[in-house]
Amino acid sequence: DQQVKQNSPSLSVQEGRISILNCDYTNSMFDYFLWYKKYPAEGPTFLISISSIKDKNEDGRFTVFLNKSAKHLSLHIVPSQPGDSAVYFCAAGDNQGGKLIFGQGTELSVKP
C-alpha cells in the first residue's frame, strides 16, 4: 500500500517557465512533508519542507503548497532552470521518529 504517491513519472518544462510537481498521500497523521532532489549516482539532497500545520512554504524559487483536505502537496519551481533537471521525491514523516515514506519520484527535464 503506497502511502505517498507521485503519479507523474516525468515532466518536461521550458527554461524560464513554471515547473509543478505533484504528490498525494493517504495517511492524515503525517506531521511534515519534504521534497528531495536527486542527480544520477548521487544521494537525494534536501530541498524544502513544510509542517502539516502550514499550507505554504517558500524558499527562493521553490514553493511547496499543502492541501490537507485533498491530501495533496505540490512543489512549484519558478523560474525553471536547466540545472533543475533531476528526479524529485516527495516524502512524509511524523514526529514519533525519523522514518520517512517516499514517493516514487518524478523526473524533471528543463529544456533550454
Place this chain on the structure above:
Amino acid sequence: GAGVSQSPRYKVAKRGQDVALRCDPISGHVSLFWYQQALGQGPEFLTYFQNEAQLDKSGLPSDRFFAERPEGSVSTLKIQRTQQEDSAVYLCASSLAMTQGAGGGYTFGSGTRLTVV
C-alpha cells in the same frame, strides 16, 4: 567528515554470498538511517539508529538483513546469503536531531549499488 560517506560505491556479489556495506555519518550526528532504493522507485526505509541504539528495524525485509552501529558512529548493513531481489542502491543518511521534524531533512550519502548475479 563533510558529508555522509558510504563504501563500497559498487558491489557485485554472487547469489548466496554475504556482503557488508559501510556508512560513515557526519561527525556528531545522532540519528542514522538505512534505505533501500530499487530501480525506478523511491527510497524505502530499512532501519534507524539513535546513537548505538537500533530504535526501528521494521523495514528490514528478512532476517538475512542485519544492521549495527556499535559505537554510535559508523554503521554496517550486512546482508547474508544474497538473493537477486536484493539488488538495489542502499542509501545511508544521518541527522543531528533525534527526531526529524519539518526542519532541514537529513543528509544522504551517495549510496552503494549492490548487484547480485
